[in-house]
Amino acid sequence: MxxxxxxxxxxxxxxxxxxxxxxxxxxxxxxxxxxxxxxxxxxxxxxxxxxxxxxxxxxxxxxxxxxxxxxxxxxxxxxxxxxxxxxxxxxxxxxxxxxxxxxxxxxxxxxxxxxxxxxxxxxxxxxxxxxxxxxxxxxxxxxREAAFGSRAPTDRPFFQPGSMAPMDARAYVNLAAGPALPDATVVDPMCGTGGLLVEAGLVGARAVGTDAQAKMATGATENLGHYLDADADWHVVRGDATGLPFAADAADAVVFDAPYGRQSKIAGHDLSDLVAGALEEAARIAPSCVLVADRSWSAEAEDAGWAVDARFERRVHRSLDRHVHVLRRA
CATH class of the missing domain: 3.30.2130.30 (VC0802-like)
Structure with a gap:
């Protein structure tokens, strides 16, 4: 014990x-x-x-x-x-x-x-x-190896406001891929600046990311190259989260931070269509997923073929709570 x-x-x-x-x-x-x-x-x-x-x-x-x-x-x-x-x-x-x-x-x-x-x-x-x-x-x-402070988002070669803290990113990777780590393939279909992928790579996983914006894919590539060792296995490409260029069951886990706010169009998609499509693609390529968002997407996750094992509401600051969905392919 x-x-x-x-x-x-x-x-x-x-x-x-x-x-x-x-x-x-x-x-x-x-x-x-x-x-x-x-x-x-x-x-x-x-x-x-x-x-x-x-x-x-x-x-x-x-x-x-x-x-x-x-x-x-x-x-x-x-x-x-x-x-x-x-x-x-x-x-x-x-x-x-x-x-x-x-x-x-x-x-x-x-x-x-x-x-x-x-x-x-x-x-x-x-x-x-x-x-x-x-x-x-x-x-x-x-x-615990408490080195999260040395990877503050503002210290990254490529930084954008709203980037997730490394400690939280690590936790979400562990929740998504934990049973398969360290020999896991982890996919982030909306990788942004690559914070989730950096933490996946640091725990030994193969980190694979896509982002619809070329600027983000390029920036994530710069950040992963900065933080991960030369022998780390990682890849970042430009791509649409609703049509991932991966075969069925290609990954052990998907983890992503969905866009926040009420934007009418994101990469050509309505927000609800983007998240629903990403969840469907995630269920196609992996048996486990963690979705982080500014609201509950539990109903959309279940419609996409996921069972919601757990959901947490975590305070970021006064105007933002993160909803963390821990999902298992149904």
């Missing part, structure tokens, strides 16, 4: 748990604010997650006080030796506990059991998380 430290706000927890379950964990269950348990994990998948800080092998669950955490550790059996560091968190300051006291007390238990303390480069890290009335104690096994 493992436990996960979820990232984001309280409103992101269901979203974070599903991303983890799709891409790196099994039987994820929220147990307290910012914390969830998982029956199993894919260790190499945890670093690629967006909304999970890290995963730990669960030693025990108890009440959210230092004495109870000490009792759990004293009663635990484990086959480990070497140096250790204790890291304690009070998740969102929801527990009445001192993390410094917890680290000191638990560190003393480990020293008594033969460990040496090394706060800089330990062989093992004991993670202790307090949230409301719950405490989870575990040995850290993997943590």
């Amino acid at each position: 493992y436990y996960l430290e979820l990232a984001g706000e309280a409103t992101d927890e269901r979203f974070a748990a599903l991303e983890a379950e799709r891409a790196a964990a099994s039987a994820v269950e929220r147990v307290a604010p910012g914390l969830a348990t998982a029956r199993g994990i894919r260790v190499d998948g945890v670093p690629t997650l967006a909304y999970t800080r890290g995963a730990s092998e669960l030693v025990g669950r108890t009440d959210a006080d230092v004495a109870s955490a000490v009792a759990v550790l004293e009663a635990a059996s484990f086959d480990r030796a070497g140096t250790v560091a204790v890291r304690a968190r009070n998740v969102r300051s929801t527990a009445d506990v001192s993390t410094a006291d917890a680290e000191r007390a638990l560190g003393t238990v480990l020293v008594d059991r033969g460990f040496a303390v090394d706060l800089d480069d330990p062989d093992h890290v004991l993670r202790v998380c307090f949230a409301e009335d719950v405490c989870l104690v575990g040995w850290a096994v993997a943590e």
Whole structure:
């Protein structure tokens, strides 16, 4: 058994748990604010997650006080030796506990059991998380590669206003293609500046994009070339999302950010016809899809042959909520 430290706000927890379950964990269950348990994990998948800080092998669950955490550790059996560091968190300051006291007390238990303390480069890290009335104690096994800030949309060689944040783009890729990663082919039929494709490529997927505007296809090509290694497998072409130049079942997943607003014509299509056509094409080429939009397209997705496994409304700013549709070919 493992436990996960979820990232984001309280409103992101269901979203974070599903991303983890799709891409790196099994039987994820929220147990307290910012914390969830998982029956199993894919260790190499945890670093690629967006909304999970890290995963730990669960030693025990108890009440959210230092004495109870000490009792759990004293009663635990484990086959480990070497140096250790204790890291304690009070998740969102929801527990009445001192993390410094917890680290000191638990560190003393480990020293008594033969460990040496090394706060800089330990062989093992004991993670202790307090949230409301719950405490989870575990040995850290993997943590997120938190480099999203280094890929801010405004820092890209090609930038357009409204570009999606890398952390969100990574989460949507994981939701769409998680079960097939890292050996997945991911298609974005409205790729824009290529943010979703960059994140797909960074998790090892074959990233394939189309855009109806030549400027966008060219810009996405520039961005992918900038962020992905020379041996990465990616392709961008100009194309219509309602008539993709790919064979049936050519991809493992489709993920796209539909146009926002009430534009009357987009690339020669009414917005409703564009999204409906893109959903039909997505169902033709892949068994899984994530559609991000400024409104619900659930009815159109079902008409196009998709089952809606989950839908999230996520606040971007005061005037924009993103509707995230997690779709499975019906």
